[in-house]
Amino acid sequence: MSKRLPWIAPAMFLLLALSIYPLLYSLKLGLKPAYFARMAQDHLFHIALGQTLLFTGVALTGEFLLGLALALLVQDLTQTSRTNPSPKPPIAQNRDCLRGSTASAERRWLSRFAQRRSTEAKNPRYLRAALLTPMLLPPVVAAVTWRLIFNPQFGVLNGTLKSLGVDTANLTWTNGESSALLCVILVDIWEWTPFLFLLLSAGLQSIPQEPLEAAKVDGATWWQTTRDITLPLLKPVILLSLLLRSMDLMRIFDQIFILTQGGPGSATETVSLYIYRTAFRFSNFGYAAALSFVMLAITTLMARSLMKVMRIK
Amino acid sequence: MRSLTTLLLAALLAACGKSPATGPSLTLAVNAGVEGTALKMAAREWGRQTGTRIAVVELPYNNLFEKLLMDLISRTGSYDVVMMDDPWFPKLVEGGNLAPLPQDPDNDFIKTCLDVCRHPYQVGKYYAMPYVGNSQLFFYRQDLFDKHQLPPPGTWEQVLNAAKTIQAKEKMFGYVARAAPGNAVVTDFMAILWAFGGAILNADGDPAVDSDDSIAALRFMIELGKYSPPGYAGFNADEVSAHLLQGTAAMSINWPAWIAAMDDPARSKVAGKIAFAPVPSGKHPGQAELGAWLLGVPAGSKNSDKAFQFLTWVTAPDQMKTAALRGNPPTRRSVFQSPELKKKFRAFPAQFASLETAHPRPRTPLWNEIENVFGVYLSKANAGSMTPEDALKKAQDEIDDILRRGQ
DSSP, rough: OOTHHHHHHHHHHHIIIIIIIHHHHHHHHOOOOOHHHHHHTTTHHHHHHHHHHHHHHHHHHHHHHHHHHHHHHHHHHHHHHHSSSSOOHHHHHHHHHHHTHHHHHHHHHHHHHHHHHHHHHHHHHHHHHHHHHHSSOOOOHHHHHHHHHHOTTTTTHHHHHHHHTTOHHHHHHHHGGTTTHHHHHHHHHHHHHHHHHHHHHHHHHSSHHHHHHHHHHHHHHHHHHIIIIIIHHHHHHHHHHHHHHHHHHHTTTTHHHTTTOOOOOOTTOOOOHHHHIIIIIIIOHHHHHHHHHHHHHHHHHHHHHHHHHHHHH | OHHHHHHHHHHHHHHHEEEEEEEOOOEEEESSSHHHHHHHHHHHHHHHHHHHEEEEEOOOHHHHHHHHHHHHHHHOOOOEEEEEEEHHHHHHHHGGBBBOOOOOTTBBBOOOHHHHHHEEETTHHHHHHHHEEOOOEEEEEEHHHTTTTTOOOOOOHHHHHHHHHHHHHHBBSOOOOOOOOTTHHHHHHHHHHTTTTTOOTTTTTOOOOSHHHHHHHHHHHOOOHHHOOTTTTGOOOOHHHHHHHTTOEEEEEEEEGGHHHEEEEEEEOOOEEEEEEOOOOOSSOOOOOBBBBBEEEEETOOOOOOHHHHHHHHHSSSHHHHHTTTTTTOSBBHHHHHHHHHHHOTTTTHHHHHHTTTTTOOOOOHHHHHHHHHHHHHHHHHHHOOHHHHHHHHHHHHHHHHHHHHH
16 A cells, blocks of 8 residues: 555545545535525526426436437347348248248248348448437537527528428527427437437347347247346446436536527526526625535435436336 | 848847747737737737737637636736726726726726726726727618608607518518527617616616616517517527628617628628617617726736736727727727728717717626526516516516625
């Protein structure tokens, strides 16, 4: 230990100086009863908190379901293309035997399969790359693009709808008080579904194939296999991805800052935006620190309950 | 022979690795935008003339305020000259964080611009020089006003009538307001509020946003909003200007920074068709919101002598003329009245009239916080989810809280 100390000392010092000290300082700054009394009566904060939770819930659900569906779909495609060297899967062979197919039919089937196989074998890789694109864009760039798309009078979205004969006069998207939150949620789903897809895909590739094959032999349907084998085996990865994403969603800032700045009114105000303003625009660092701690507590609580739920089931 | 000597000398200097300007250096913090660019160019010029090394830190609008605040409070002295938007001044000057000017500015500067450089407002010592004279203007389509024989928009009533007529007879919006929360909606509302006799803070410094005049003003803004493109409760300056440039809206309140774009055929479908006027009147004469850029020297600066020399030089008539040609509205009467510039900038008379009567935002260090809350409720009222009365009542309560907390 004493031999290693000189080597880890600089890292420890950096950690102390850049992480521990500011943390303690912010505790000292923010943990004052007056701030919590103010928080209890702070309407704008309540609105922001409610919206952050709603945003997190809806976006997380959407991203997870979409990400999972995509991951399963792509996995299916990959598996078809990756099957053993014999062109026909064993079950298909059996089925053909039962039907007593003729040799010519057999050959036709073979050539069709080979064709399908050669295209599919390439597709998933490109598909994966294509599906990941939104996530690879810097959030700020994506948000600026979406802001232009959503513009009610000059945006490409209303422009397209208009050319299809839709009356777009009152479709205001991010500029409408009732639709703004939904729009920023959609943008987040668009941008971050790939992240869940990536994690879940990796998870799917790492689960053992034997139980799946056994199920197939037993004649289980796709839905049965997925529900009773794939998803339970995937549970650790699902938990991890939900945790990562929900924590990220709770502190949503950049997209909303660019898209709506929290407006119209307070329709898309979130806690992070509110904390940012309190600290840097109103220079009230104490209150901002107090708000941040409350956010930290809520996020921790959420993560813990998520872990509990996932473990019990 | 002579050229050889020069060459040798140059080589010698290069070998030393030092530029001829080895005197003290000057660091400027400027806004990343047209205002800051003009100042940067001027500073380089001055650096060459006086042999001073110039460093310029360019920051986007919001970050500039944050950086300045940190630097001024902690007196790090990282900057020698700072560029400030005038509503920031009361916060930045607090606690003696800016150095007082060694001598008062001359009388050629427009009074409304000088007033905001003093602490306390209008009466105290000078802590800054006014550099850019921005104030709101009313932009309207002269061609359409002529076509429909409408009186020029001198009052808000006339604006509303014109908006109705134009929207009914042309395939376009009569007006375009901006009502995104925060600075956007507050700025747009101020000109109406003052014309209707309302105020944010009364003479005693107490909030007055739920007065009858203020409610009437907000009702009027929402009425005018009916002739604005749907979704204007999320609009910022760029959306408003896009509507004017595309010829899809006929009038708006706007800032002088957009004048050049309006007359540029490459960007505008309405080049030459837009007239610029001081903001309309109501029961009170129209008053534009002032948005002057000020130059100050932090108390922590180690080169304050040089910094003040630069301030005097860059705000002198000559340099201000150059800055005007680079797109910055001046703060000096003589520059506004220069025949050469008047010929070049057709909006100058309107800008001058607007600036001379412009009204600054409330002079309180708590302005950012007040503006934020006020903006949220104004935006809600414009989006239609709150009545003007409710919105202003709520805003009144919250501004009251902010003021009580702040004291």
